[in-house]
Amino acid sequence: MASPLKTELCDMLGIELPIMLAGMGGAAGPALAAAVSEAGGLGVVGATGYTPDELAEMIAKVRSLTDKPFGVDLLLPSSIADSGNREDLEIQITAEHRRYVDNLKQEFEIPEPSRLPERPPLTQDYFRKQVEVILDENVPVFASGLGNPGWMVPDAHAQGMKVIGLVGNTRNARRVAAANVDAVVAQGTEAGGHTGRIGTLALVPQVADAIAPTKTIAAGGIVDGRGLVAALALGAEAIWCGTAFLATPEAYQDAEERGETDAWTRKVQHDKLVAAVDEDTRIGRMYSGKTMRHMYNAWTEAWERPEAPPTLPMPLQGLLVGEALRGAREAHIEGLIGGPAGNGAGLIKAIRPATEVVGSMVEVAEELCERFGLQPVEA
Ligand SMILES: Cc1cc2nc3c(=O)[nH]c(=O)nc-3n(C[C@H](O)[C@H](O)[C@H](O)COP(=O)(O)O)c2cc1C
Known part of the structure; x- marks a missing residue:
């Protein structure tokens, strides 16, 4: 008998389980x-931030490790400069902001x-170059974590790729679905990383209703089998999980190999995640x-002080x-180690x-399905 968890979206993406690792830069x-x-x-x-060459290397590495379908996630925010190098942009940073950061460096003794x-x-220019690599490499699934990927959908579909757009409200869900994406991630405010204002429980069914027959994927605060069954009950056909997979030895592994982080930092991040309670993440x-929802720490507290300049x-x-x-x-200043994480x-x-x-x-989700007498939906 088919697993009660398998959905039409699983078939569309060529996967067995409705569980997706959320794109998490780094x-x-x-x-x-x-x-x-x-x-x-x-x-x-x-893959946010990685150069086109690095992106091609990462895609090759995934292909060397698995023959199964996979995806790549980028941020495509629309409200960002079209082009510009570091110097052009840095000129726009005010003296007040630089002073505040210099003071924090002194206070926390940051070298x-x-x-x-x-x-x-x-910049937009940079995103376009990243997307060119995704298309050249014919990545099975492309996901955009911010913004509307509609402009690349026709090219992606022409070569058999699937495209997913992530949103935090129904207005954007409608906009992204109208651009003909294959599925929309409805991400509740509980999520780690960039996030909106609406909770997962209220958002997912509203998005599912608004964009049907386009598929909905649920995100935000889903870390176990209970969350998976709840998401399916809300009308989602899969879950998109970040925080759950941060708590794995494979998280940050490639970043450490690339010298972007080190074993000490990874351990502190993991220790903080395991020690965290529900109130330890905040949005700022x-x-x-x-x-962005992040693990609250001394650095983020410093930006909530009355004297802090607006970000x-x-x-x-x-x-x-x-x-x-x-x-x-x-x-290795432990009090300042944090980064994105969800409720x-x-x-x-x-x-x-x-x-x-x-x-x-x-295991937990299948037990729950059995307990509630849930059956797979027949096509
Ligand atoms: C450490 C971390 C890094 C993230 N980086 C990105 C990113 O680079 N691009 C993106 O689209 N979303 C990013 N996100 C958001 C995730 O893709 C996802 O939407 C979110 O983690 C889902 O909520 P959850 O953390 O409650 O599972 C990040 C989340 C985390 C926790």
């Missing part, structure tokens, strides 16, 4: 994506980082300039704080391989 690299795809779900590489950033800043614009828009805020945060990581962090009790995370989600 955290969801080829090793984690391949592990989730091998376990029967859809592994999605978080200069050992190496300067090599990647260009996020201090990392990227857009509302800058994307990508200026990232340029403003990037160096200080890199310095803090390199100097579901309070449910994480251990670091387990991605296969186990998927396996236990399925």
Whole structure:
């Protein structure tokens, strides 16, 4: 008998289980994506910020680790400069903002980082180059974590690719669905990373109703089999999980191999995730300039002080704080280690391989289906 968890979307994407690894820049690299795809779900590489060459390398690495379908996720925000190099953009950062960060560097004794950033800043021009690689490589699934991927859908569909757009409200869900994407991720405010204002429980059914027959995928606060069954009950055909897969040894693995993080930082991030309770994540614009749910820490508290200047828009805020945060990581300043994480962090009790995370989600979800007498939907 078919698993009660299998949905039409699984068939459309060529996967066995309605479980997707959410794109997480720096955290969801080829090793984690391949592990989730091998376990029967859809592994999605978080490729925000990576240069076109790095992106091609990452895609090749996933293909060397699995023959199964996988995806790549990029941010495509529309409200961002069309082009410009680092210097053009940095000029727009005010002296007041620089002073505030300099004061924080002194307060927290943050040294200069050992190496300067090599990647260009996020601009529309840069996103277009990244998307060209995705199309050239014929990646099975492309996901856009911000913005509307409609402009690349015709090219993607012409070569048999699937496209997913992520939204936080029904207005954007309608807009993205009208652009002919194959599925829309309805992401509730509980989610780690950039996030909106509406809770998952209210958002998912509203999006499912608004965009049918386009498929809905649920995200935000889903970390176990209970969340999976709830998401299917709300009208979603799969779940898109970030925080659950942060709690795996494969998370950040590629970033460490690339020298973007180190074993100490990964361990502190994992320890904080396991120790977290439901109130340990908050939303703020201090990392990227857009509302992002993160693990609350001394750095993010500093941006909530009355004397803190208003945060800058994307990508200026990232340029403003990037160096200080890199310095803090390199100097192993534990109180400043954090990063994106969702409300579901309070449910994480251990670091387990991605296969186990998927396996236990399925086990619990299938038990629940049996208990409630749920059957697979016949096509
Ligand atoms: C560490 C981390 C990094 C993330 N980075 C990205 C990213 O680069 N691009 C993106 O579209 N979403 C990003 N997200 C959001 C996820 O794709 C996803 O929507 C979210 O994690 C789902 O909610 P959950 O964390 O409650 O599972 C990130 C989330 C986390 C936790």
